Amino acid sequence: MQRVLIVGPCGAGKSTLAAQLGPALDLPLFHMDQLNWKPGWVESSKEEIREKLAAITAQERWLIDGTYGGTLAPRLERANTVLYLDYPIRLCVARLLKRIWTHRGQSRPDMTEDCPERFDLGFLFYLLRWNSGPKHRLEAALKGHEAKVIRFHDPIQLKRWLDSQSA
Template sequence: MERVLVIGPCGAGKSTLSTTLATKLGLPVYHMDQLNWKPGWVESSKEELHDKLAVIVATERWLIDGTYGGTLAARLSRADTVIYLDYPIALCVTRLLKRIWTYRGRSRPDMTEGCPERLDIGFLIYLIRWNSGPRLRTEARLRGHDAKVIRLRSPLDLQLWLGSI
C-alpha cells in the first residue's frame, strides 16, 4: 500500500483511520477537507482543487481521505488501494453529531483552520440520503478501476483488518 484512498460517508471515521493508517504505513496523509476549504468556509474552485490534487497524486506515496466524487476519478487512476468505510448511515449520523458537539466553534484537526465545526442541516440531509445518491455514484466510480477495494462494513471489521496489516 503506497497510494491509498480512504472513502465513505461523512462521519464514518475516514480522517481518524487515515491518521492511524498513515502512521502505520509511513505515508504522508492529505485530508480532502483541508485541500478544499479555505478559512471562513470558503470553498476552493474546482480548478484549484484539481491542481492541488494533481501535485499530490503524481508522487509515489500518499494517503488521501475523503470521498469528494468530483475528484475521485483522478485519485483512483493512481491509487493502489481504496479503503471503503461502508458503514450504516445511522452510525455515521451519530458520529457526525458527536463530532459537531465535540468541536463546536473550533476547527477539527483534519479541517482547515478558520473553519469552525457547526451544524449544517443541508450537510446532515446529504448524509441521511447517502444510500440513495452519493453511495450509488461512488460505487459506480469504483467499477472498472484497478485499485484494490477493501470494503469494511463496521468498526469491528475495521479493527480486525487493521490488526491483520
C-alpha cells in the first residue's frame, strides 16, 4: 500500500483511521478537510483544491482521507488501495454527534486551525440522506476500481483487517 485513499460517510472514522494507518505505513498523511477549509471556515475554490491534490497525488506515496466526490476521480486513478468505511448511518450519526461534543469550540486535529467544531443542521441532514444520494454517487465513482477497494461494513471488520495487516 503506497497510495491509500480512505472514503465513506461523515462520522465513519476516516480521519481516525488515517491518523492510525499513516504512521504505521510510514505514509505522508493528507486530510481533505484541511485541503478544503481555510481558517474561519472559508472554503477553498475547486481550482485551489485540484492544484493541491495534483501535487499530492503526483507523489509516489500518500494517504488521503475524505470522500469529497468532486475531487474523487483523480485520487481514485492514482490510488492503489481504497479503504471504504461503508458503515451504518446510525453509527456515523452517533460518531458525528460525539465528535461535535468532544471538539466543540476548538479545531479538530484533522481540521484547519481556526475552524472550530460546531453543530451544523445542514451537515447533519446531509449525513442522514447519505444512503439516498451521496452513497450512490460514491458507488458509481468506484465502478472500475473494484480491484483496489477494500470495503468494511462495521468497525469490527476493520479491526480484524488491521490486526491481520500487523501480523
